[in-house]
Every structure is written in structure tokens, then in C-alpha cells.
Amino acid sequence: MGGHQVDSWFMQEVLPLESALTRFLQRHWRQSADIADLRQETYARAYEAALRERPERIKPFLFQIARNLMIDRVRRQSVVSLETMADFDWLNVCDDGPSLERSIAARQQLRLLQQALDELPPRCRQVVVMRKIEGLSQKEVAARMGIAVETVENQVAKGMRLLAQAMHGRRAMVTSQARRFNIFRKLRDVR
């Protein structure tokens, strides 16, 4: 695959799995400070692998990379401390279930976006509203708000980071609630 093809493959096929990947990492890696690093490195390895050959099934492919990454990290530690990992079912698990994330309807996505927007800090939110809803350019936003273009630029940078985080975070929350419900049912079945 050429570079541009891989870019769009990455955005369309890999990024929708972010909340599942994050949960996978969180479930198996105790130190929450490492999660963003692990996720980014998983993405980078996936991207590079796709430059050579495009994988058939994305989710098992991605989780396999994440799993290898975690194993590598553990092996690199001089003292094997199991404290770093939350649980070990990932050693032989292969999560190949249907992806809930992919099937989130467009309307629901808009609702998630709207919630993410509502949670932005006030000034940041105002900039994003003008830029994305009213369709003004950064320069026009600056003029309207009476602030410097650099300030608008900074708020845009901040806004996109928070939006990306909030959208994936919320999706993760919705699905983890579903999971908790399943666990509850399992517990009940045991009795």
C-alpha cells in the first residue's frame, strides 16, 4: 500500500477501534500512565506493518501488536514484576468478536460529538463552535472574539485533542457499561 492509501486505511479501519484497543490495554496493563504511549506505539507498528502488507482482519491484527508490545516491555524489565500487568488472559485470548464501535450509528455519533463539545472549557468551546458550526475561518473567529489569531490557533489545538479524547472515552464508557452488565449476568448464572 502506498502512503496515502495507508493514511486513509488507518483513519477508516484502525481509529474506530480506539476505544476497544484502549480497554484492551487498560485491562492488561496496570500503569495507566503508560496507556497513551502503548496505544500510540501500537498505532505506529500497525501503520508500518500495513505499508508492507495490508492485514485482512484488523482487530485481531491490532490486538496482536498490542499484546506483543506489552510482552516486549515486560521482558525488557530487569526484574519481572507482574504488578505491571493487570491480568494475563491476553496471552492466549484472541478477541475477534464483532466490533461494537464500528456499528455506532451516525446519529449516535453526532450525539457523542455534541456531548464532547459541551464539555469543552468555555473559551475553547466558543472557538470550536464558530469554526465548525458557523463555518468561520480562524482569522474571522479572532476578529469576532477580539483575540489574537495565535490564541485561536492554540484553542483549536486544545479543542481537537479534547474532542478526540472525549469521543473515544465516551464510546469506551458506553461499551464498558455493556460489559459490566454481562459480568453481572455471568455472576448471576453461577449461582
Add this chain to the structure above:
Amino acid sequence: MSADHTEQSAADWLAREDRGLAPDEQAAMQAWLAESTLNRVAYLRLKDAWNRADRLAALKPGMKPMPEQASRHGWRLLAAALVVMAAGSAAAYYMLGRQSPVQTYVTERGGTRQVQLADGSRMQLNTDTRLRAEVTGTSRTVTLVSGEAYFDVVHDESRPFVVYAGNRRITDIGTRFSVYRNGDDVRVTVEEGRVRVDDLDARQPRPSVLVTGGYAMIAHRTEMLVAARSPQGISSDLSWRNGLLVFNQQSLAEVAEQFNRYNRRRLVVEGRARKIRIGGSFKADNIDGFTALLHQGFGLTVSKRGNDIVVSR
């Protein structure tokens, strides 16, 4: 380079792109992207979110508002839930009124069970546990026949809450605690409040032992040892309530013993491997994951022998 730092650089580039890049900036950004795949994926991730935010334009005044059905539906569900809860507690009340005062509760291996007693106190039974509970107008008595249970006791001075485990008697003084009985060995972990432990077998009367929140008592034969537990220690003693086993540098022999309380297949550790110390938290029922770790992480040999899983060095 941390993910956070990379993400901030990516956001800065995208914000500049959003404003419009000069040719030299364009070249600098391409160079930054080519520098590392980590940069590129961080950039693509934020670009995707920012592009998707274009959909917000659908919220422009004059566009159709979001449907409000969800919240009205929610109220209806809540109302229905309240009705069900009311009916449920009425039924429970009716049943409790008719119950004989002695009840036996049992869990199978790998099972767990929550019970609310007639006085409002709650018990959670761990795997492979059998206990009898008797609540009357004047007394509250639980006999832990085997296994482990956690108690969250409603304080009632006129009716002390007493747990018998082997030859020990644990009397609650308003508290949350758990009791584990393995033959005549008894362990009491007190999360909050205070309990009194008496040795019922003592030839001559011995003073009671008081155990307060943050302490654990371990009884073996005639000895009783009370030790302070760190908050992590307390929570790992009680981690079974969430289906987890938590170990802190315990020997593999001890760890196997704990796993075996929960699973039908037995974990047998042989030879020098018994002395390996490990820490970590594991799902009590994930014996396969655990042995796979022993194999991959520690290079131990794992083999099957009938219904046993044998681990050796």
C-alpha cells in the same frame, strides 16, 4: 518522546493547517511527519477527530434538533423499575417473615453469593463455602462451616452478631470484616470497626483478642496473631469479592493453593518451582492464562496429568 508530547506537536501542526499553511510551513510539517511513524499516527488520529467535528455543522440553528425520545423513555423505565423494586421488597418481607430462623447458604467451587439477612446485615460468600445463619429477636449467629465470607453488619447492641469459625468465636462490635476458615486455621480481616475473637478450645480461660479496622488476625492451633495490614493489604484480602486473587510476593505453592479453591482443575506445583515468589492480580477462574504466564514469563514447564495441571522447573 512521550505520547503526550507527540500529540501536542501534532495538534499544533493541525491547528496551523486549519488556519492555512505557508509553503515553508508545509515543508516543515511534511518533514515532521516523515521523522517518525509515531508523529504520523498522532497526526492522523487528531485529524480524524477534527474532520469528524465537521458534523457539528448539523447543529446549526434551523437544523432539526436532536430527538428527545431518549429521556422520556428513561423516565418510563425508571418508573417501571420503582414498581418492580417495591414489589420485590414486599415479596422479600413476606418471605423473611415466614422463614425459619436457621438458614443454610452454600456456594460451589468458583461460585459466589450475596445474602441479606433479616436484620439488614449483608453477607457475601466466597467460593466453596458453607455457612448457617440464625437471626432471632434476641441473637444473631453465623456458623462458618467452611470457606470464606464477608460481613457488613448492621449494628444492634441488644443482639450481638457472632460468627463461629472452627474453635474461634468472632463477635462483631459494629463493623465490616471477612472470615476465612481452612480447617481449624482461621483468618479474620477487619475492614472497618472492631471485632472480638475468642478461643473456645482453650483449657484455661484466655483473654479475648480485639481486632480493629486495618488489622488482620490469623489463628493457628492455640496461637492468635494480630497484624497491621496496609490499605493495599486489606483490599487484597478482600479482592475475592471482585473475583480477583491478589498476591504480593507469595510463593507459587501458596498461590496454587489459592487458585485451587476456585477451580475444579487442580494446579500442582512441583520441586524448586514451589519457592518462586510472585506478585500480581489474577482472575480467580483464569487458570489457563495464569499457567500460560508461568510458561512464557518464567520459562516453567506446564503439563497436564489427568485433571491436574502440573507446573515444574
